[in-house]
Every structure is written in C-alpha cells, then in structure tokens.
Amino acid sequence: MKEENLRILIDKIETAKSIAVAGHKNPDGDSLCSVLALAHMIKINFNKNVVCLYDGNIPDMLDNVPLRDEIQYHANIDPANKFDLFFILDYGTKNHIGGVLPFFSEAAFTVEIDHHKVDETIADLSFNDDKAASVGAIIFNMANTLKWERDKQINDLLALSILTDTGFFKYARTGKVFRYMASLVDDGVDIEALSNLLNNKPRKTVITEASVASRAEFLFNGRLALATIDSKEYKNIDGRGETVLSLLGQIKGVEYIALLKKQKDNQTGLSLRGKAKPVDGIAAALGGGGHSYAAGAVVQDSLENVREKLLELFRREIR
Numbered sequence: 001m002k003e004e005n006l007r008i009l010i011d012k013i014e015t016a017k018s019i020a021v022a023g024h025k026n027p028d029g030d031s032l033c034s035v036l037a038l039a040h041m042i043k044i045n046f047n048k049n050v051v052c053l054y055d056g057n058i059p060d061m062l063d064n065v066p067l068r069d070e071i072q073y074h075a076n077i078d079p080a081n082k083f084d085l086f087f088i089l090d091y092g093t094k095n096h097i098g099g100v101l102p103f104f105s106e107a108a109f110t111v112e113i114d115h116h117k118v119d120e121t122i123a124d125l126s127f128n129d130d131k132a133a134s135v136g137a138i139i140f141n142m143a144n145t146l147k148w149e150r151d152k153q154i155n156d157l158l159a160l161s162i163l164t165d166t167g168f169f170k171y172a173r174t175g176k177v178f179r180y181m182a183s184l185v186d187d188g189v190d191i192e193a194l195s196n197l198l199n200n201k202p203r204k205t206v207i208t209e210a211s212v213a214s215r216a217e218f219l220f221n222g223r224l225a226l227a228t229i230d231s232k233e234y235k236n237i238d239g240r241g242e243t244v245l246s247l248l249g250q251i252k253g254v255e256y257i258a259l260l261k262k263q264k265d266n267q268t269g270l271s272l273r274g275k276a277k278p279v280d281g282i283a284a285a286l287g288g289g290g291h292s293y294a295a296g297a298v299v300q301d302s303l304e305n306v307r308e309k310l311l312e313l314f315r316r317e318i319r
C-alpha cells in the first residue's frame with residue numbers, strides 16, 4: 001500500500017462531512033462484511049457517521065453477521081444526497097454496482113478497494129490487489145498499517161469476509177491470508193462460531209439447491225457439470241446457488257461446473273467454477289468476469305441461447 005495513497009485517504013476521511021460505503025449488487029459474504037467492517041472502523045477511529053448501501057438482495061445466510069442492520073437499500077436514501085467521500089468495494093466491473101452507481105458518480109471523492117482483475121480503475125484513489133484473498137483482507141492490512149482500532153464486530157466481519165471468499169481457505173493462495181487470520185484468531189475470532197452463524201439458509205433454499213444439483217447434466221465425458229435453475233426455483237436460491245456448485249464440484253472427473261439461472265425471460269445468470277481450470281475467459285466471452293477459477297456473467301438473452309453459447313465456448317475449451 002503506497003504511503004502517499006494512505007496519506008490522501010486519511011486526509012479525505014478527516015475532512016469529509018458525509019461518507020458512504022457500498023459493495024457490488026447482490027452482496028456476497030465479502031461484499032457485505034467488508035463494507036460493514038470498513039464503515040464501522042471509520043466510525044470508531046474517526047468518530048464519523050458512515051452510510052452503508054447495497055442493491056439487489058442480501059442472502060439469508062448472511063442475516064446473522066454483525067452489524068447486518070447497518071446497511072440500507074439504496075432506494076431508501078434520498079438521491080439528492082451527495083457524499084463527500086464514497087468507497088466502492090469488491091465491485092469487479094462497473095455494471096455490478098447497480099443502483100448504487102448514481103451515488104458513486106455524484107460523490108466529490110471516490111475510493112475503490114477491490115481484489116478482482118479490473119481493466120481500469122473508476123475511482124479517484126484505488127487500493128486494488130488482485131492477489132488478495134478478499135477485500136476484507138485488504139482492509140485488514142490497511143487497518144494494521146494505519147494502526148486503526150478493531151473491535152470484536154470488526155474482527156468477526158473481516159474474518160467472515162476472508163472465510164467466505166476463500167471457501168474456508170480452500171481458495172487461499174497466499175500465506176499472507178493465513179497470517180491475517182491467525183492474528184484475528186489471536187484477537188478472539190472463533191472460526192467455528194462464524195461457520196455456524198452462516199448456517200442460516202431457509203429450508204426451501206437448500207431443498208431447491210439439492211434438487212437443481214440432482215438434475216444436472218454431465219457433458220464432455222463428464223468433465224463439465226451443467227445445472228439449470230428455472231425462474232420459479234430462482235426465487236428460492238440464496239445468493240448464487242453456491243451449494244449447487246459445490247455439490248457438483250465434489251464429483252469425480254468433473255473439471256468445470258456451470259450453473260445457468262433463468263432470472264427473467266430474457267436475462268440469464270451464469271456462475272462458473274473451474275477445478276484448477278481457469279473459467280474467467282469463458283465468463284468474459286459472455287460479457288462477465290470475476291476471478292480465475294470462479295467467474296460469472298449476467299446475459300441479456302434467453303437461457304436456451306446462453307446455454308448454446310456456453311457449450312460452444314466449452315467445445316473450444318475442452319479438447
């Protein structure tokens with residue numbers, strides 16, 4: 001983290017009269033918890049009020065995270081609000097910002113903190129690190145560098161951001177993130193308690209996800225598992241249908257997992273996972289993006305058409 005950038009950051013926080021923080025649309029664990037952690041950290045270290053905003057839906061499994069009620073749906077905030085300082089976290093690409101974008105665009109000064117591969121930064125100041133395990137990990141590092149105070153809620157939120165984005169360390173690719181977590185555990189974080197706190201899905205969600213997985217197709221000699229969610233089932237899914245992806249990923253011989261979601265008649269969501277096989281190129285070819293082994297897209301087309309395009313891309317990928 002550049003010292004000069006940190007100096008600007010401190011100055012902007014100290015002089016701002018209004019501050020807001022937001023993550024990507026349909027927040028996941030990292031997006032929600034890093035937003036809440038950063039906002040609360042600014043509150044207790046600078047004695048400032050911070051508005052947390054989101055668009056889309058927050059999965060039920062995240063209902064019990066600390067300070068969950070501190071985040072507000074963007075439409076409940078007066079659009080005339082022009083923030084002096086606006087943080088956008090974990091956003092990936094501009095079209096993931098959703099309804100929060102006008103607040104970002106209107107803000108006097110903007111900061112982005114991200115670990116996605118971003119082509120171009122959109123904020124005035126950026127703390128991006130595509131090697132970081134989660135945005136919470138970047139914020140943990142920032143807090144330590146600046147010697148910001150962290151309370152129990154912040155520690156739990158930063159730990160949750162790391163645990164959810166690394167799949168409880170399965171996708172942790174650097175030693176750094178273990179050292180961060182070791183330090184959080186020394187400070188009182190209870191990983192088992194946090195894991196239990198996330199076991200909070202509605203029954204219909206898990207039943208639906210299991211049913212979707214049970215109907216999956218296995219293509220290219222079983223190397224691609226492809227599951228499809230219709231619009232009725234889509235309402236029951238919590239977040240991105242992570243359970244479907246992880247169930248199918250457990251199958252011997254499966255190298256790629258794809259989940260197609262009929263969000264609307266002409267809008268299809270796609271989640272892709274690769275077992276040591278990059279999938280971000282396929283997601284990008286469909287207008288999406290993400291991480292090397294976990295990527296996705298939202299395509300303005302019917303599920304049938306997106307399925308065909310996807311299979312064509314896999315035909316070229318798998319030989």
Ligand SMILES: [Mn+2]
Nearest residue numbers: 030090135165
């Ligand atoms: Mn993230």
